[in-house]
Amino acid sequence: MKAFRLVPIVLALVLAGCSSDDLLLQRRVDYRSGSDNLSKNPLEVPPDLSAPASKSTLSLPPRATLVAAASATASQVLPGSTKAKVVTAGGQRWLVVRGKPEKLWNEIREFWIANGFLITVDNPAVGIMETDWLENRAKLPQDALTRLLNKVSSRFASTGELDKYHVRIERGTELETTEIYVTHRGMIEAYRDDGSTQLRNTTAHVDTIWKPRPSDPVLEADMLALMLQHFGMDEQTARATVKTPAEQLTRAELSADGKSLSVFDSYDRAWRRVGLAIERSGFVINDRDRTKGVYYVRRADTDIAKEETTNYLGKLAFWRKNDADKKLAAEKLEYQLQIKQEVNRSVLTLKAKNTSDPALEKQLMDALLKQLK
Structure with a gap:
């Protein structure tokens, strides 16, 4: 459920130990600690996948189109010392990274792997990458009891939410750049009988289902900030960059x-x-x-x-x-x-x-x- 999904024996103890005074400062994103994918995910191209051979594998506009577009946006070209930046349009954000898509593809894959995800869709031909479903453990309280339970098993406490990320990668309109679009998708655990997501204090067996929840722009921004750090930007600058007020x-x-x-x-x-x-x-x-x-x-x-x-x-x-x-x-x-x-x-x-x-x-x-x- 939204707060916890716990074994009934420890339910009351955990709820009692989760006062605001006991909560520690925590990162807003943590998929690694609840993931068992890290041991499955060496930071290399899996044996059943091959790195894209050339830029022809991506469905992209011809060079002439890119040159014309780059000329029209010359003032936005990345400075020589900057590898990545955030572009905003309305309430939307995406990254522009220095380098060609075929050069950056493995690096983008490694970013998700390093954060605990498996890559379930890896399609350079259409420029699409997608992760598996993981729980954001940063949403759990970080009190001593919860940490102790999680050392025994990560299943003792759960947020009742799952996240996955859809990544679209395109050749940029600025020369020698790549545009990276990240979209969040979520699921939430709910009781089958009434669809409620609020935790019940009961020892009776209950059936639950997973149902979609809205995309979370805050999580998208957090992952963009982490990706900026992956491309060499310091954490403070990365977080400030993605929090820049969106234009009208x-x-x-x-x-x-x-x-x-x-x-x-x-x-x-x-x-x-x-x-x-x-x-x-x-x-x-x-x-x-x-x-x-x-x-x-x-x-x-x-x-x-x-x-x-x-x-x-x-x-x-x-x-x-x-x-x-x-x-x-x-x-x-x-x-x-x-x-x-x-x-x-x-x-x-x-x-x-x-x-x-x-x-x-x-x-x-x-x-x-x-x-x-």
């Missing part, structure tokens, strides 16, 4: 028929913001073609999968739905999102790959509007 939100509006969305931005800026908006809206980018202005998207697996039963010490495995069924369900929910530049705006339109689902299309367009307006 760029306007967006939905057409009267709800079939198109206008973003009052240049094409390049709209492309970046729409990509993040898609990923924050519960959808996944399968592929993209920046030169044509097309994102190929589908509904996220966490929204497709059936909820699974758990118990106090059950495995955190809610993704057991048959792979073939999941693939078929995902294929039926694929869409093509087209971005076209018009006078003083970029216009988004949506087209179903197979069967049209008006309710799902409205859900996506409304979610994009919420992220972009």
Whole structure:
């Protein structure tokens, strides 16, 4: 649950020992201490994966397009002493890192591995990387009793939440740079009978389920700050950089028929913001073609999968739905999102790959509007 999921015998003791006076200062992000992945994750390319051979593996615009874009944004080019920076647009943030995607791919992978994650999606061809689900142990109280219990087993106390991160990597519009977009996805444990997430003081057996929770921009910012440190920035500067106040939100509006969305931005800026908006809206980018202005998207697996039963010490495995069924369900929910530049705006339109689902299309367009307006 939100605070703890504990063995009944120690439940009362732990709750009694968790007063604010006993809590110690703690980091806001800690996936390593609750992860058993570190021993599985040598900091090298796994034997069943190969490093991208060349820049041709990434679906990116031609050099001429990049040169033109770089000329238009020359004032934003990274200083010679800076390897990475944060770019903000509305309420969104991403990193611009000096270096080509094929040179940085392994370094980005190693960052997630070093933080305790397994890499479940590693696809240089489309520039997508995704982690497994982990618990952020920094949310647990750091009193002596909780630490003692965790030395026995990390299952004695739990936040009742799981996190994973979706990473999109693109060649930057600035020459010799890479853009890194990080999107958080979350799950929360809830009681099956009423959907409540509040802890119950009971020794009776109860069934729980995992259900999606909203993306957390604060966690995204924290991971960007850690990534900046990974690329050589000191901790204080990194945290101050990602906390820089976001600029005024760029306007967006939905057409009267709800079939198109206008973003009052240049094409390049709209492309970046729409990509993040898609990923924050519960959808996944399968592929993209920046030169044509097309994102190929589908509904996220966490929204497709059936909820699974758990118990106090059950495995955190809610993704057991048959792979073939999941693939078929995902294929039926694929869409093509087209971005076209018009006078003083970029216009988004949506087209179903197979069967049209008006309710799902409205859900996506409304979610994009919420992220972009």
